[in-house]
Amino acid sequence: MSSFQSIQKAAREQWQALQESADPVLYLGMGSCGLASGAGEVWDQINKTIASKKLNVRILKVGCIGPCYLEPLLDIQMPGNPRYCFNNVDGKKAEKLLLDYIKNGESKIRPIGYLGNGKFPVNGLKSFWDQPMLKNQVRIVLRNCGIIDPENIYHYIARDGFKGLMRAFELGPEGVIKEVETSGLRGRGGAGFPTYLKWQLCRKSKGEKKYLICNADEGDPGAFMNRSLMEGDPFSLLEGMIIAAYAIGATDGYIYIRAEYPLAIERLKIAIQQLHNHKLLGKDIIGSGFSFDIRLKEGAGAFVCGEETALIASIEGERGMPRSRPPFPATSGVNGSPTNINNVETLATVPNILREGGTWFAGYGTKTSKGTKTFALVGKVRRTGLIEVPMGTTLRQIIYDIGGGSLKEFKAVQTGGPSGGCLSSDFLDLPVDYESLTKAGSIMGSGGLIVMDKDICMVDVAQYFLRFTSQESCGKCTPCRIGTKKMVEILEKITAGEATMEDIHLLEKVAETVHKGSLCGLGQTAPNPVLTTLKYFKEEYIKHVEEKRCPAAVCRSLVEYRVIKEKCTGCQRCVDVCPTHAITGPKSEPHNLDKSLCIKCRACYEICRFDAIAGDAIVIE
């Protein structure tokens, strides 16, 4: 038996024992989103109950399974049963569930689904994967997220982990590149460059030392696909990196990861250590003769470092500024050596391609965009979370079938982050692939999908993105440095109600110049949010300019807060919450709002809408 087979055997035995455990096993979703929803409190409560009642119960941390709106998610696996999934659990609910199941083997709290096999005593319970948010998904890269313990390499190996790497070693480097070519995999970071070609270029470059970098700087605001993947299944990324390094002949690997993701960093560190312990990383990996090691580099917060040459400068300890290409990193990257850079999702997809074959992967998707893609489905949509769908799925399927539709009347969907654009309802039947999105004026980007309803002002959204890109512009080239700033100034004029139609023409002209004249992708794509909103939502701009009015009542200079005297119950809730004491009035009498003091922060509006004794009396118009 080879050394890998013996690890595999031990891993399968451990996984099997967990499924057939004679004691109850709990699985708690403890990704960042689970923790933000209160999973930490649930964890503490369960452990307290286990200790105080001396229960024989095991509890495991798992990653995020995707539907963040159901977090915290707790699975209970009783002996012989599958995992029953419970949503929106807090400490109290968790304790009740645990005690109910221990005592009676069931609970009045109904699970929303089950995971795995076994007996099904809960009547009519469907699989968790039949949830409306999940049933139209195809999970390839996310297949382990929420299922395995991300801090236990045996779980990963038991679920066919490192089989892809073993096959890669059989195929040889050229064979690996061929397999990836067959799969049609393109870069998941946004640009969609064919992965095999990138590898081939780097493989053919001459250099004593070659580097492989994983770009985990996920800088797009509104996107968290990579975070979730690294927190839920760090091993698939590491396996993908080893395969990529083997294909191009790299000996040194870096994961450039943003410091804002402390949990992902922690899990990757643990995973790297476990790989070392099993000789799956380092010198002579599992007797193959191939040596490769991975180091983490924490990014320090600069959006431009998503650009390849800026990222390399940052790794070298410089300001993260891009340089003109050629030479491309494939010929001259880190310390002048050939360097290959891939995105997290691209690399984590690779083990699946090697394991199941390129033809299998190419069976999903469209003619030019193969396989599946993960998206962060967020904003004004009913079911928020992380999803994975075949390329070519339409925006309508994603937003309505999976996401359950927008909260209020649908207005737009933003794709591709600050480099992307806003698409109107006319584009709902657009298939999501690289070419279709680019043709519509947006981009695929890394996978953020932000749904916007009628409460969102498109001019404000354009202003938001341009403020972001102008702050993140590194300042090296003039069109980007000055151009984005000028665009922000014009947008600020529009949202303040001080602009003329002439300003809109000027905005278009500056956008064109920034697009054509900038050195790197940041500047070249920065105008996209402006250009697409001008194209598809021009009437909103015109209303801001000609009527000095913000139809969505978002732009602060153009709205006022008012108390409707007839509705006000005089409950004084708004008086308590107003940070500037702009609202006054005795109890039980209609309150008065002093507009000169009002900072339009919405505190009064929120409390008046949601508090039981308030009368929904505050309007913004």
Next chain:
Amino acid sequence: MENLQLILKEYIAGDRSNLIPILQHVQSDQGYISPEAITTISNHLHVSKSQIFGVASFYSQFKFNPPGRHSIKICLGTACHVQGGDFLLAALQSEIGIRPGETTEDGRFDLERVACLGCCALAPVVMIDKVIHSRVSVIKLRELLTSYE
């Protein structure tokens, strides 16, 4: 200062590629990058002080003022923006009387805006010290603050 020397011992003198990890290490130990820290790092790496400040000021992670006892980070990612992150910031600024990058006079809080914490599905989010709070409203934020002294 003793700490600073101990930290620098872990990094090879003159190896510039370690500059960012050193700055991160120093900040996690001291809370910010002081002028003295820049001088000491400059001597260790044989890189001028202006170059070190140039690198440090390029990245949004590095602070040059002593932080408060508690750090508030308001997420202004796209999802948080459309769910009202801006309103949170406006209310908070007027509540504690400081702007992003500043620390309250009593040293209780410092305030920062961050581009994205990656919890977009639960927007708007606010991070206080190491804990991320989800679906924060102006009212909820005010209640949260009372539990930090």
